Amino acid sequence: MKKYPINVARLQMVESGQFIRRFTLDFKNSGLDAATDVEFKSQLDDLETQLPGYIDALLQIRAKEESNSLKKLNTVRNQKFSTVRRAIRVYEYSDDAIEKEAYSRLAIILNTFKHLDKANYEAKSLGITLFIKDLRNAKNDALNVLHLSPIVDKLEVANANFKTTFDTRSATTISKVKYDSKALRNAIFETYKDLAGYILLMAKRKNTPFYSTLLSVLNSGRDYYADILARREGVNKKHKMMQKNELERSEEEVQEAVIEEAVLDNEALQS
Structure with a gap:
């Protein structure tokens, strides 16, 4: 049993809110009862309490x-x-x-x-x-x-x-309250990190259907967004590689031109 790896710091601002919301929705749709584990429920409640304010901050952005x-x-x-x-x-x-x-x-x-x-x-x-x-x-x-x-x-x-x-602009009424989106992001992801760690720990210790399903719920969103990040990174790497190849080709062309000019100059001197 393991958590699906993902670097959440690489999520874009809007994606980060969708990522947290995805977990809460996946859990609600799983049919699991949060009250089965008091500690889990407490952490989940904390996450859900922070989510509306964070979403408002993202909507302002x-x-x-x-x-x-x-x-x-x-x-x-x-x-x-x-x-x-x-x-x-x-x-x-x-x-x-x-x-x-x-x-x-x-x-x-x-x-x-x-x-x-x-x-x-x-x-x-x-x-x-x-x-x-x-x-x-x-x-x-x-x-x-x-x-x-x-x-x-x-x-x-x-x-x-x-x-x-x-x-097609956002039709949602934007709150006039000013949010510190960076601080809110740090706080909600700290809660998420603790919650995810707890789920993995209990899934390993208890190995019951509740925790196994809970881990699957957790990994569903992590898998989905990790794939998005991987594809984005792949495109960026491909673009950077193309730029690098173009630069190398340009350097080679310059070198060839210099060599060709030197050869012509040498031939001119000899003649």
């Missing part, structure tokens, strides 16, 4: 990450909108009559949406969609006359990327 991601995506679409606006204005003083007419039509649309970049997130999303629609529907195919479809397409992609992230 996730919400902050989502907020930062939205800010970046919003900046990108602002830049794309600005690019479209500047590209249209390039034709303001065109000498070509057809281009001048196309510019006039697009300039009217542009003026309608001139304050779009100052709108709130949702209003801007809808505004950009309407802006693009009006540009594409401008009379006499004005958008294509000025060859601006490619940059409008890029604005559409930037807006779609923002909307996807915005629409």
Whole structure:
């Protein structure tokens, strides 16, 4: 009997909460009665008491990450909108009559949406969609006359990327209490470590169906997340190896070039 090995310190923040929750859920679904072992129940209760606060702390981290991601995506679409606006204005003083007419039509649309970049997130999303629609529907195919479809397409992609992230952001109400996620993680994993050690000890000493099943419950989540870490580490190692090989190839190419140059210089001297 043994605990499945896993380095929990390598779990990402969100994964760490899922890891602890996985154990508590697996235990509830096992049909075992925690009251069978008073000491085990006490440690399990301690773990479950800490879990809600830790989950709240992780949700705050996730919400902050989502907020930062939205800010970046919003900046990108602002830049794309600005690019479209500047590209249209390039034709303001065109000498070509057809281009001048196309510019006039697009300039009217542009003026309608001139304050779009100052709108709130949702209003801007809808505004950009309407802006693009009006540009594409401008009379006499004005958008294509000025060859601006490619940059409008890029604005559409930037807006779609923002909307996807915005629409799938966490809908959970985030507590306003500020948590020390690092301290909470250390505390809950210290409890988990003691609990896991106790389960293994009792499984070895007692070797009864209760403790054998309890150890299996413990190992189920450990096995699952250890596999995730192993696959992630494998990808990282492969990436690092590729970088190393590329660097070695570059060094070899430089050495070969130096040798080739030396040989040519020597041949030139001899001739």
